[in-house]
Amino acid sequence: MDPARFTRMDENSWRIEPVGAMRVPAIIYASEALLRDMDDKVFVQSANVASLPGVVRAVYAMPDAHWGYGFPIGGVAAFNPEEGGVISAGGVGFDISCGVRTMLTGIPISDVRLLQRDIADSLYRQIPAGLGSEGAITLAPVDMERMLKGGAHWAVEQGWGDAADLERIEENGAVAGAHPEFVSDRAKKRQRREMGTLGSGNHYLEVQEVVEIYDAAAASAFGLVPSEIVVTIHCGSRGLGHQVGSDFLAEMLPAAEAAGIVLADRELACAPIRSDVGERYLGAMRASTNCALANREILGHIARKVIRHFFPYTEMPLLFDVSHNTCKVETHRAGGGSRELFVHRKGATRAFGPGHPALPEALRGVGQPVLIGGSMGTASYVLAGMATSEEKSFSSACHGAGRAMSRHAASKQWRGREVSDELYARGIIIRSPSSRGVAEEAPGAYKDVGAVVASAEACGLARKVARLAPVICVKG
């Protein structure tokens, strides 16, 4: 994008002044280089979101923002129900509550190197990934209802998780206000055999080495030790969430029309929060969030079993589990006071700063862990939320590198086998059912995650704690 289109606020903040139908400004956080590389669609989509009813303060785009569906991916917007605020299925996305969890192991990388291939093969066998793979769990209707209400708590009750994890999961493992009855039968049928599965696309399970510490005190509080490995899982609510997204996207188009909302883009399909469709979507979206939390808990359980097969009695405490496709009710400052707002984060991570009451006691002094995914061959980062992010972005930060190249272009530029071989030469083992899938996810198809994270830190969204390097990557 051309920087001249913006009012430059500082080195890393760019403001789109409210014009036309825009009710509030839009602010993009990025270095000038990242901004120049961003698709013009980020400008258009941010301005469109800023035109929706009940939007407050400003719309924000994170340093990894790119062209999304209605909302830019990397977009944050908050709506006040008392001012006719809306909820948007597109603003949450098709993969509801897609997110990342990282588990500590205490195992030195030197021990893992000796067994790296065996661990990779075992994880690949045990973690169902991609189309055509099935989990070991088949949900009966009564279990489906319990899972959609109980989230990770349900998984723990079934013996597929650890109770100690719960306080390290956003919403303590289950979001309140879930209404399984608003989830369609088709969505439930789609999920029946998908619990404990990874999915495909950019979803992955990685074994990673802690290679660099930036903030020793925060790293110590998080349990991150140089040269030890961690296990990170990136996935979401699987078929159930996808179907809920499709179902309500279709339903919200006429709902917006009926409410007199003029949409600049049909992907912005939305409904007033205080409406029948809005409340049903909230109930179904929260149930989908619980599905994602349960799914990641189960995947974590499977990963623990595999790691303990090679390293018996290994403790694998959960560092944190945080989603980046959500709409949450949170209290933020807007309009001269504190308000209960519906905060949409589409490809953006909640990033509460130190002292926030929602954080578990052990993390409260440091700030919320913000987990930033890489792309097979590149680094991932652990950040910590900063107090300044409240004013900057409703306590939000980036979520990953963001694609720099389409899948179509990537599959023409690289061959999966060559990508796997090149990464193997660098000490990274890839396991995937699809060579083309690996090519589409080639590290070169993504932006420089280091630049994204540096920009997030410079903006005061979240500060760097540690850098992680991939050792094993299982992809769907």
Add this chain to the structure above:
Amino acid sequence: MKTENRGWQHFSHGADLGICGWGPSHDAAFEEAATALTAAVTGAEVVPAMRVDVSCEARALDLLFVAWINAVIYEMAVRQMLFGRFAVRIAGYSLSASMWGEAVDRGRHEPACEPKGATYTELAVSRDAKGRCTARCVVDV
């Protein structure tokens, strides 16, 4: 099947993938676009071993196209199947279709992605002056 009169292609989208089908009728364009969806998952042959019938409806022709692609995605997901042949019949804003395919064979099909849903992005259903129909949208994968 790719001839002068009908065919499909993929087009680029930032994070996902566009599918486009064209033919002498909207029925044919929808069939070709569904073939493009399958080709996004696999480059291998899909054997027409089993028939699945679907139907859907919408308020407009382009929304019917989204409903159709979502119907194919749904059957792929719940049946763990891929489909290689489609017969679509559109009447007004209602669609009924038969599609033929087989169970996913991960070794042979090497599925590259798992489609999540059709989107309204780049959504268009049209007929040009020469009578060629086109249907396209971006699919979230």
